[in-house]
Amino acid sequence: MAVSASDIPDVPVLEAIGNRRSFRYYDPSRTVEDWKIHTMLQAGRLASCQGNINATEAIVVTKDSDLWDEIEECVSGFNVQIINQSSHLIFWLTNLNAWYGRANDGLSTLALSGALTKYHGWNYEFTMTQTVPRLMSFPTERTENLLRFESGQAVAQSMLAGTALGVGSILIAFGRKPGGVEKAFNLPPHYRFTWGHAVGYPLEDMAAGGQRARIKFDRLFHDGAHGKPLQMADGLEDALKGKNMIQAQAPLPGRYEEIDRLAAEFSRDPGVVSWPAKEIERLMNDDDWDFGPNIREHAKKVLADGDLPDYPDEMRETFEKLMTEHGIDASKYLS
Numbered sequence: 001m002a003v004s005a006s007d008i009p010d011v012p013v014l015e016a017i018g019n020r021r022s023f024r025y026y027d028p029s030r031t032v033e034d035w036k037i038h039t040m041l042q043a044g045r046l047a048s049c050q051g052n053i054n055a056t057e058a059i060v061v062t063k064d065s066d067l068w069d070e071i072e073e074c075v076s077g078f079n080v081q082i083i084n085q086s087s088h089l090i091f092w093l094t095n096l097n098a099w100y101g102r103a104n105d106g107l108s109t110l111a112l113s114g115a116l117t118k119y120h121g122w123n124y125e126f127t128m129t130q131t132v133p134r135l136m137s138f139p140t141e142r143t144e145n146l147l148r149f150e151s152g153q154a155v156a157q158s159m160l161a162g163t164a165l166g167v168g169s170i171l172i173a174f175g176r177k178p179g180g181v182e183k184a185f186n187l188p189p190h191y192r193f194t195w196g197h198a199v200g201y202p203l204e205d206m207a208a209g210g211q212r213a214r215i216k217f218d219r220l221f222h223d224g225a226h227g228k229p230l231q232m233a234d235g236l237e238d239a240l241k242g243k244n245m246i247q248a249q250a251p252l253p254g255r256y257e258e259i260d261r262l263a264a265e266f267s268r269d270p271g272v273v274s275w276p277a278k279e280i281e282r283l284m285n286d287d288d289w290d291f292g293p294n295i296r297e298h299a300k301k302v303l304a305d306g307d308l309p310d311y312p313d314e315m316r317e318t319f320e321k322l323m324t325e326h327g328i329d330a331s332k333y334l335s
């Protein structure tokens with residue numbers, strides 16, 4: 001039956017942002033409806049893109065694909081279960097030749113759409129003799145940086161659209177076999193495989209155990225100068241909670257039982273990974289993180305339960321070397 005507007009739920013965008021999680025458990029017996037996948041792709045297609053060049057493409061794959069085994073060999077080990085339980089995989093691609101081959105037409109569509117105007121100084125001759133040739137002279141590495149950023153925008157919009165439709169998503173690394181995805185799909189050399197995206201109906205609760213802790217707002221955002229904390233508007237935190245954008249932080253009650261139940265159902269190991277006691281204590285005292293009561297309480301329980309690993313000594317040298325290379329004081333991590 002054809003989809004109609006009344007089939008599509010009305011979820012406010014701020015609430016969809018709040019509802020989004022990276023889901024890692026999917027119901028292997030449920031297939032996401034084509035129209036929902038297509039709506040997610042539409043959301044990607046409508047994302048902002050430089051000069052309207054439409055560099056982001058995607059290949060949609062299901063498990064009946066002849067390429068499935070090859071794909072499975074490429075996905076990072078910790079994502080194998082995820083792809084095999086998901087309903088669809090979306091391989092997001094970035095077409096570098098859109099930059100070199102479509103800038104002219106992309107800008108022309110913008111002019112014809114009433115978006116590029118003389119008001120802002122656009123001028124055909126200057127555009128064709130200066131702007132476009134300059135853009136087209138960029139080396140592919142620079143173009144790749146620019147275009148992958150906008151593919152990210154498309155993917156983010158697609159994930160939010162899926163969230164609004166009650167569909168779970170997660171981005172997944174395909175690091176096991178570099179170049180393997182490009183080879184499986186026989187992509188022309190000007191295409192980059194930007195990211196893999198698994199889609200499905202979650203088996204875990206739609207809150208996936210709660211919103212994940214982030215670094216504090218005023219540590220991430222700066223007021224006019226880097227390092228000067230931007231204070232959030234008065235009352236906003238509560239207002240955003242009222243709109244379900246900011247939601248209860250993980251872990252919600254029952255999360256660990258849920259993980260163990262799912263593990264038992266699929267004959268996998270129960271439990272989560274633990275960090276050493278000293279590391280957990282340090283993290284809980286780190287004022288950069290926005291830790292609410294749920295995670296603090298859980299950390300206390302983990303510490304009380306004990307049986308935590310030690311920091312692997314062989315990592316010290318590696319951490320120290322790598323962090324020093326990047327000008328980071330490693331002492332707090334290695335004390």
Ligand SMILES: Cc1cc2nc3c(=O)[nH]c(=O)nc-3n(C[C@H](O)[C@H](O)[C@H](O)COP(=O)(O)O)c2cc1C
Pocket residue numbers: 020021022023024076078079170171172173174195212
């Ligand atoms: C570009 C990108 C790649 C990611 N790759 C993986 C992955 O390979 N496996 C995985 O389990 N999660 C992956 N994630 C999910 C993040 O770990 C996740 O966003 C993080 O746990 C925060 O949780 P949230 O998305 O539920 O807020 C990825 C996220 C992004 C943005």
